[in-house]
Amino acid sequence: MSEYILEMNHIAKIYGNGVVANSDVSFNLKKGEIHALVGENGAGKSTLMKILFGMEQPSRGEIFLRGEKTVFSGSKEAIAKGIGMVHQHFMLVESFTVAQNIVLGMEPKKGLFIDQKEAVRFTRELGERFNLPVDPEETTKNLPVGLKQKVEILKALARGAEILILDEPTAVLTPQEIDQLFEELRQLKAQGHTIVFISHKIPEIKQICDRITVMRSGRTIETYQCEAVTEQQISNAIMGCELNTAIERGNKKYGEANIQVRDLSYTDKSGVQALKGISFDIREGMVFGIAGVQGNGQVELVDILTRRKAVQSGEARFYGQDISAADQKSIRELSFGYVPEDRLEQGVAASVPISENMISNDLENNDFQKHGMLDFQKIDAFVKENIESYEIRCAGGSQPVGMLSGGNMQKVVVARECGHNPGILIAEQPTRGVDVGAAHIIHKKIVQLCRDGASVLLVSADLAEILKLSDVLAVMYEGEIVAFFESTEGLNEEKLGLFMLGIERHGPEQIRKAVNGHE
Amino acid sequence: MNREKTFNILCTAVAMLAAILVAFLIIILVSDKPVESILIFLMQPFSSGRYVGNIVETAIPLIFSGLSMAILFQAGLFNLGGEGVFFMAGIVGSIAAIWLKLPIFIFPLVCLAVGAGTGILVMLVPGALRAKFNANEMVTSLMMNNICYGVGCYILNNMMRDTAVSSLVSYKYRSAALLPTIVSGTRVHVGILIALLCAAMVYVFLYKTKWGLQVRATGANAKFAKYSGMNVMKVILLVHVIAGAVAGCGGIVECLGLHKRFEWTALPGYGFDGAMIAMLANNNPLGVIGAAAFVAYLRVGADLVSRFADVPTEMVSILQTLIILLISAEKFLHKYKQRWMEKDIQIKEVQHEGLH
Numbered sequence: 001m002s003e004y005i006l007e008m009n010h011i012a013k014i015y016g017n018g019v020v021a022n023s024d025v026s027f028n029l030k031k032g033e034i035h036a037l038v039g040e041n042g043a044g045k046s047t048l049m050k051i052l053f054g055m056e057q058p059s060r061g062e063i064f065l066r067g068e069k070t071v072f073s074g075s076k077e078a079i080a081k082g083i084g085m086v087h088q089h090f091m092l093v094e095s096f097t098v099a100q101n102i103v104l105g106m107e108p109k110k111g112l113f114i115d116q117k118e119a120v121r122f123t124r125e126l127g128e129r130f131n132l133p134v135d136p137e138e139t140t141k142n143l144p145v146g147l148k149q150k151v152e153i154l155k156a157l158a159r160g161a162e163i164l165i166l167d168e169p170t171a172v173l174t175p176q177e178i179d180q181l182f183e184e185l186r187q188l189k190a191q192g193h194t195i196v197f198i199s200h201k202i203p204e205i206k207q208i209c210d211r212i213t214v215m216r217s218g219r220t221i222e223t224y225q226c227e228a229v230t231e232q233q234i235s236n237a238i239m240g241c242e243l244n245t246a247i248e249r250g251n252k253k254y255g256e257a258n259i260q261v262r263d264l265s266y267t268d269k270s271g272v273q274a275l276k277g278i279s280f281d282i283r284e285g286m287v288f289g290i291a292g293v294q295g296n297g298q299v300e301l302v303d304i305l306t307r308r309k310a311v312q313s314g315e316a317r318f319y320g321q322d323i324s325a326a327d328q329k330s331i332r333e334l335s336f337g338y339v340p341e342d343r344l345e346q347g348v349a350a351s352v353p354i355s356e357n358m359i360s361n362d363l364e365n366n367d368f369q370k371h372g373m374l375d376f377q378k379i380d381a382f383v384k385e386n387i388e389s390y391e392i393r394c395a396g397g398s399q400p401v402g403m404l405s406g407g408n409m410q411k412v413v414v415a416r417e418c419g420h421n422p423g424i425l426i427a428e429q430p431t432r433g434v435d436v437g438a439a440h441i442i443h444k445k446i447v448q449l450c451r452d453g454a455s456v457l458l459v460s461a462d463l464a465e466i467l468k469l470s471d472v473l474a475v476m477y478e479g480e481i482v483a484f485f486e487s488t489e490g491l492n493e494e495k496l497g498l499f500m501l502g503i504e505r506h507g508p509e510q511i512r513k514a515v516n517g518h519e
Numbered sequence: 520m521n522r523e524k525t526f527n528i529l530c531t532a533v534a535m536l537a538a539i540l541v542a543f544l545i546i547i548l549v550s551d552k553p554v555e556s557i558l559i560f561l562m563q564p565f566s567s568g569r570y571v572g573n574i575v576e577t578a579i580p581l582i583f584s585g586l587s588m589a590i591l592f593q594a595g596l597f598n599l600g601g602e603g604v605f606f607m608a609g610i611v612g613s614i615a616a617i618w619l620k621l622p623i624f625i626f627p628l629v630c631l632a633v634g635a636g637t638g639i640l641v642m643l644v645p646g647a648l649r650a651k652f653n654a655n656e657m658v659t660s661l662m663m664n665n666i667c668y669g670v671g672c673y674i675l676n677n678m679m680r681d682t683a684v685s686s687l688v689s690y691k692y693r694s695a696a697l698l699p700t701i702v703s704g705t706r707v708h709v710g711i712l713i714a715l716l717c718a719a720m721v722y723v724f725l726y727k728t729k730w731g732l733q734v735r736a737t738g739a740n741a742k743f744a745k746y747s748g749m750n751v752m753k754v755i756l757l758v759h760v761i762a763g764a765v766a767g768c769g770g771i772v773e774c775l776g777l778h779k780r781f782e783w784t785a786l787p788g789y790g791f792d793g794a795m796i797a798m799l800a801n802n803n804p805l806g807v808i809g810a811a812a813f814v815a816y817l818r819v820g821a822d823l824v825s826r827f828a829d830v831p832t833e834m835v836s837i838l839q840t841l842i843i844l845l846i847s848a849e850k851f852l853h854k855y856k857q858r859w860m861e862k863d864i865q866i867k868e869v870q871h872e873g874l875h
Contacts, residue, residue, distance in 0.1 A: 306746075328745050328746060328748060329748045329749070329750055331748075332747075332748030333748075338746070340746065345742055346740075346742045346743055346745075346746040347743065347746070348740070348743060349735075349736050349739035349740040349743045349744070350739065350740065351739045352735060352736060352739045352740075356732055356735075356736070359732075360732070360736055360743070360744075360747035360749070361747045361748055363729040363732065363733065363749075364729075368729075369729070372728065373723070373727045373728055374727055374728060374729055374732065376727075
């Protein structure tokens with residue numbers, strides 16, 4: 001028997017649409033280690049994990065599990081053999097209780113009925129055994145993100161998982177929650193579990209992982225002992241070259257306030273007050289960052305500003321114009337760009353070609369019209385230019401956008417929204433799940449827009465991003481701005497975390513400074 | 520052309536072939552002289568100009584209804600109201616063709632406009648309900664079919680019925696209103712040119728104009744369309760207007776091209792044929808022409824085999840259902856698609872490595 005609990009040798013995976021996701025991947029796991037898997041978007045990490053979890057069949061290559069050659073025909077089989085996966089987007093039934101979610105598909109029976117008491121007891125015991133306490137009777141949708149993740153992990157453990165795959169587990173967590181997750185992972189490791197940790201955040205990987213495997217364009221590049229490499233070395237291996245991700249911001253002079261928000265409040269259908277009197281200004285040439293744990297009113301704020309939710313009380317003005325009567329169409333006429341949080345939901349039409357996705361917000365533009373028809377010569381030139389300047393990896397403008405990797409799809413969205421140099425840009429998690437290279441390109445574009453005099457609202461859960469791009473920074477907690485920083489100098493993620501969790505807050509005078517910024 | 524597109528075409532071809540093979544099977548089961556019957560089914564439609572003419576004339580209404588459906592499907596709307604539109608446009612257009620008095624060239628054009636207008640009005644009912652109240656257009660359009668049929672029959676019985684004739688038909692159309700035949704010795708009429716023109720126009724609309732882009736974007740992801748600043752409500756209405764006009768045209772063209780009076784006493788079934796043809800054509804307006812021709816060919820073949828051999832026409836409806844089944848069950852070839860793609864890439868890889 002080899003020293004490895006799992007070996008995947010020379011795996012290749014070619015999808016039906018001709019995309020080669022893995023061309024030659026060898027990956028192995030030692031029992032009881034935390035093993036990081038890193039690489040750009042589209043490098044083939046997700047595909048490899050889908051193969052390991054039985055969701056996809058490899059086109060070539062072999063898998064040995066505990067020394068035995070194994071073929072998974074589906075995830076059911078992978079689960080039976082002790083592999084568990086925690087997806088980036090949680091797979092929980094929100095209206096069920098924690099216990100119901102945990103026993104889903106393996107419910108304890110009492111005659112014909114589900115034994116709810118037994119389910120609760122089982123869940124409680126499971127939580128105690130792994131030292132991951134949860135309240136089995138709480139409804140899942142009431143849980144904060146960190147706890148939902150815990151439920152997901154427990155769900156995998158309940159099914160006897162020995163190898164746990166965590167897909168970007170820290171993307172949605174606060175620094176404090178991340179610390180707790182790492183503590184839990186160390187405990188699981190001590191109990192002999194093996195963990196695959198997929199992440200884009202190299203410092204975290206250095207902190208928790210034993211070994212690290214780097215993937216690039218469908219191949220495994222190298223596996224390192226984590227303590228033997230520096231962050232810069234890992235980053236270089238991911239990119240295949242040295243990348244300077246520092247952003248030059250230039251000196252700052254702010255102009256008029258293109259975005260003005262006063263006393264904005266919003267109460268949702270279930271009576272929860274999601275926004276409580278928010279006020280701020282975003283002036284020309286300013287990136288206004290909003291940090292906060294998800295679900296503290298950021299979504300509602302963006303929904304109101306992008307005209308998908310009504311202005312219930314208070315006021316919002318773009319270029320001095322009240323927008324409460326505007327809709328999604330008329331706001332587009334105001335030199336306005338919006339990079340939405342979920343690209344597949346709103347950001348693109350997946351089955352439509354890249355070129356048409358890139359001009360969808362600009363159909364009234366006479367540049368693209370000739371004799372009442374679309375002028376494809378001009379459109380193609382515009383699209384080609386964007387594909388080059390954003391380094392979008394694709395087969396050409398006529399390829400359906402859904403065939404691109406997440407990062408490249410996001411570049412299409414950003415290219416479109418910034419294409420006509422808007423005076424207002426609302427960017428919501430602009431680089432979520434996007435690799436370092438693509439994120440850098442997107443960051444550069446945002447900063448450049450700002451330098452050209454745009455007002456940018458940046459809402460992001462990625463604190464490093466917020467700190468890097470923002471000129472001024474507000475923290476939202478329970479529908480309020482609880483902190484306002486006139487500059488990001490001297491700020492760090494830990495300090496922000498305290499405000500994000502509501503432990504500290506600024507006085508009203510400081511927060512009032514969000515209105516009209518500062519000179 | 521990329522390999523995926525080629526595969527989709529191949530997929531459709533295999534589905535068509537499978538349908539024909541099943542037809543053989545049915546013929547073998549029911550016929551005493553199977554080989555002869557199969558030959559009639561396959562070859563006879565091409566044996567004379569008249570039969571080829573039959574294929575063309577059968578294809579005309581199929582093109583119209585296929586186009587109408589393709590537009591709706593592109594916008595992601597599953598509206599089966601083509602059925603009622605055909606019938607109603609036939610009725611109202613016929614009224615114009617019976618009672619108006621216009622010079623030769625203009626008369627059929629006016630009748631066509633009347634048919635198209637009727638089609639628009641009928642289609643706008645499910646369209647408006649969908650756009651304003653988000654009512655499911657499939658349910659409302661099926662209900663509209665029944666209403667159209669009822670109203671149409673009432674008008675036919677009480678206003679248009681020619682009592683001099685024993686069967687339920689309308690008065691004769693004025694001869695100036697009729698669509699002239701363009702190929703002598705067949706019944707192929709000007710309608711085919713109108714149909715082809717329509718297909719070209721719908722193609723240009725869908726793929727070359729900003730409205731077409733909006734229609735396709737709405738069909739692919741309505742939230743995206745809205746987010747991009749498109750007026751989705753307007754798009755839905757526009758799609759219904761165009762689909763209604765095309766289907767309405769089809770209804771009256773069929774009446775004025777093939778008949779001397781209004782002769783339908785039941786819903787003609789073109790609405791559902793349209794759904795099948797649009798699917799077969801992958802909602803491409805130019806593909807609709809080929810798909811309609813193929814279905815027409817099968818129909819004529821089946822018709823001939825029932826006339827000259829001992830196979831019933833019911834076989835055709837089984838055939839058509841099978842085509843829909845095989846095409847909507849698109850996944851049935853995906854296992855091979857995967858292998859085929861892999862092969863292509865492996866060849867490329869080998870070539871690539873060979874270069875080094």
